[in-house]
Amino acid sequence: MKIHRLANDIIRLELLPEIGGAITKCFFAGKQIFATSPYGKVEPAELADEPEWVKAWNGGWQLAIPNAGSKSLNGDYPQGFHGNASQDRWQVELISEKSISLRWQKEELDVSRNIQLLENKIAVECAIANIGSSEREIIITEHLIFGDEFIKGPIALHPVQNSAFVPLDYYGNKTSAQWENWGTTGWEELSNEDPPRMGVLKTSGISLISGSIQATVDWNSQILPYLWLWQEFGKSVGEPWNGLVQALGIEPAMTDNGLGMSEALRTKQALRLAPGAQIKWHITLTLQEVKNEH
Secondary structure: OOOEEEEOOOEEEEEEOOOOOEEEEEEEOOEEOEOOOOOOOOOOOOOOOHHHHHHHOOOOEEEEOOOOOOOEOOOOOOEOOOOHHHHOOOEEEEEOOOEEEEEEEEOOEEEEEEEEEEOOEEEEEEEEEEOOOOOEEEOOEEEEEEOHHHHOOOEEEEEOOOOEEEEEOOOOOEOOOOOEEHHHOOOOEEOOOOOOEEEEEEOOEEEEEEOOEEEEEEEOOOOOOEEEEEEEEOOOOOOOOOOOOEEEEEEEEOOOOOOOHHHHHHOOOOEEEOOOOEEEEEEEEEEEEOOOOO
16 A cells, blocks of 8 residues: 655645545644554455444544445445445545545546645545436545544544534434533543543534644535534443544534434435536644643
8 A cells, every 4th residue: 555645844644545545644743643543454344334444444534425424235336334435445636745636436426535735734625426327315524533642631622603512322323302502511621531422513613722732623514514523532442442442533524423324314414416416515624833721
């Protein structure tokens, strides 16, 4: 597998187009801030379930598409956990010192992803087009996972104003029908002693402060109206976690749960993409050094 590298004077990235087009490492202010896999190189499984997907995961940030969450075996193109593109080979269309353009063209879909370093920002522009003759059902989630040196101390989370929250169980089910104000959730500051947990926000942006680093994530919420939160700080001892996975998921999403396509169709949250139609979205990660107030 060939690792591709992007860099400017502020940020360095390592990417693995051969497995999900993933940004596997991000170096900023002398620290590596993305989650890494404890398992080494494991070949992705076809139509993987969650344990198989986690074992082949290389960490970092990739796109979950055309499904996100539980695998779905219905339809002309059955999907594994987090969608077949999430651990498939992406083609490198163009690459320079500070940008790379990737493409996944399979299953009568054409997905493009342009990743660019702009000073202290990672700017990602994406599009998906239906190049087939039938309507396609799509779920999109940006699987952005922090870890490594970024999650060693307390982490403060600051979503944009008026964000609403509901908890999820570890399978992605909503455990309440009532959305609550963010300030009452107990997610405002995370520590290494917290149990594994998940939740979902209605929001369009969030800032995280860990030590001297602030990471701000923003995206167009017309396409991705939700944000999945996932905290796994080595506390899950069963498969596939084995007490080894250290991860904080900040995942802009199309759905308010992690149950995959069947639930997204039932709740009418899946995108129905007509033949010839295309949609675009963007997401930006901004990194800066701040005064440590902890």
